[in-house]
């Protein structure tokens with residue numbers, strides 16, 4: 001017979017019904033067989049054999065029935081089948097091992113009541129598997145065994161696990177404090193058990209007033225333990241939060257240190273705001289989550305453990321009932337809650353659409369008015385609001401259902417416990433005080449488990465979020481190894497030999513900025529580098545500062561490759577003052593002595609005088625202690641540039657690079673600064689970059705760059721005589737502006 005999809009659908013509808021019918025038939029057939037004289041003397045063998053027969057027949061049916069559900073033939077389905085068929089033999093065997101009476105269980109397992117009970121147990125087991133309770137417990141076990149010991153876990157690590165390991169690394173120096181916190185958590189959680197425990201004792205005393213001291217004793221103990229627990233909690237919180245602040249500070253410090261050591265290209269690719277957010281916001285979020293949620297998780301875990309312990313010691317049967325009921329308590333509100341959330345999201349989307357209509361209408365008000373369509377727009381808005389109202393009604397119903405389901409399931413569990421507890425009290429297995437204590441424990445237990453389930457994923461998420469921080473901490477800067485050269489005397493002879501370079505770009509193809517550039521910058525001379533904007537002048541300077549590496553060719557300093565010099569030495573010998581020089585939001589003194597903490601005030605005054613900055617600094621409100629920073633600074637753009645020049649000169653560099661350094665100065669000051677600089681840096685190699693031809697014409701040698709290549713070079717006079725690119729630039733700068741028509745008139 002060909003099975004059409006319709007036939008298959010019908011068959012699958014009947015699958016579970018047939019499954020239950022078959023199970024009932026098998027159970028009753030086994031029951032009849034059990035009564036046969038052959039099996040009467042081997043009840044346990046029969047019990048297990050019956051379970052096996054049941055499992056095999058049901059599995060064969062599940063695997064072969066054409067409309068069988070895929071879940072039933074999956075591992076989880078077969079696992080549940082195993083629970084259904086073998087939980088009772090296992091339970092009965094356990095009773096037998098514990099020396100408990102088993103006759104009722106052995107001969108009564110096929111009753112209707114027991115069969116239904118079996119289905120409930122299987123359902124609870126399935127809920128455990130399908131929820132993350134088990135995975136949560138397992139992953140805890142895995143974490144605490146592998147992380148503290150530093151051992152490798154079996155599975156490949158996920159991000160959260162590796163981030164947690166790193167975090168624990170930061171916590172390790174404070175292991176003593178964490179140990180103390182843990183002890184305080186344990187003692188304080190234990191103290192919290194006093195109220196339910198002694199309330200039970202008081203209930204016992206009410207029933208049986210024969211021991212008059214028992215009441216006073218119970219109340220006294222309860223009070224002392226509760227106060228003790230509160231005091232310990234206070235100290236624990238204090239110690240935990242201060243320790244976490246220490247951890248936070250050391251993470252922040254390390255991130256800052258790692259970022260500052262990255263290559264310059266890294267700062268080109270990562271906006272400053274993003275880097276600052278990594279150091280501040282991300283670390284703050286992580287530490288807040290850890291301080292708040294991890295501490296709550298710890299508290300509730302402590303409470304959970306003690307509650308479980310006390311509940312088991314009170315009555316293991318009632319504890320088992322509570323544990324079986326908990327998954328139902330979680331799952332039903334979760335299902336109704338997710339339905340509510342789904343509708344709430346739809347309501348939000350609908351509201352956003354209504355807002356969009358309003359925004360669009362008001363922003364195009366003139367168009368609406370000129371087409372006299374006010375009523376049309378009002379109608380459109382109303383239609384949108386009607387949609388929102390329809391969804392609102394659904395949301396209200398879903399919310400009510402979710403709250404109702406929540407309280408009903410909790411109530412149902414409590415009623416079950418009270419009913420079962422009541423029967424145990426009637427049988428005399430537990431006292432009524434124990435039942436009171438148990439009910440109070442159970443109340444706290446449900447909320448502790450719920451809190452653990454809520455905070456655990458949040459803590460995991462926060463730890464996983466810290467992954468970005470650790471990514472930065474793990475990043476190795478792409479910088480060639482530091483050189484070893486640091487000669488006592490340096491001539492300052494710079495050579496670019498066939499240098500080609502393009503800026504590293506993440507996605508797009510990078511275009512070459514320098515193409516086969518060869519330059520010879522003679523020691524002790526003034527060399528000017530000129531060219532149109534974006535011709536690559538500043539790039540040459542950045543390569544000299546070793547911010548980037550040439551792709552081809554090499555740069556020599558005194559005949560030796562630049563990368564062979566020590567980084568610190570190089571930056572002491574080469575001082576760069578650029579147009580976009582930045583002063584820090586600190587005093588003028590700190591700015592000039594930047595990076596040279598042992599420089600004397602005399603050195604500072606000398607450098608300031610050479611940069612023509614001393615006089616104006618002395619006139620500032622607080623002299624050298626005036627704030628020179630970007631914000632709130634009292635110094636103008638030109639003055640800032642002269643302070644930046646003083647900052648460069650205090651190092652007595654061998655090579656001075658002025659990259660449009662005087663562009664913010666008026667002609668008078670520019671002349672003064674240049675004159676002072678050139679007079680006082682006689683033994684220095686000076687590389688002068690300027691777009692002003694009047695500035696560069698005094699240079700010993702002029703190199704003209706055009707679109708990343710050397711166009712021409714020579715002295716000012718030689719280049720003028722050549723009448724090429726440089727001569728054209730000089731001409732253009734000396735020619736005034738005029739309108740085209742006027743040009744025509746002029747020529748007439």
Ligand SMILES: Nc1ncnc2c1ncn2[C@@H]1O[C@H](COP(=O)(O)OP(=O)(O)OP(=O)(O)O)[C@@H](O)[C@H]1O
Pocket residue numbers: 268503513531532533534535536537538539540
């Ligand atoms: N950090 C960077 N990342 C990517 N491209 C860059 C970077 N810095 C400069 N460039 C590009 O390199 C080219 C050369 O720039 P450079 O600043 O060296 O020219 P310049 O001659 O000094 O120009 P200007 O006179 O305008 O300062 C330009 O196209 C510029 O956009």
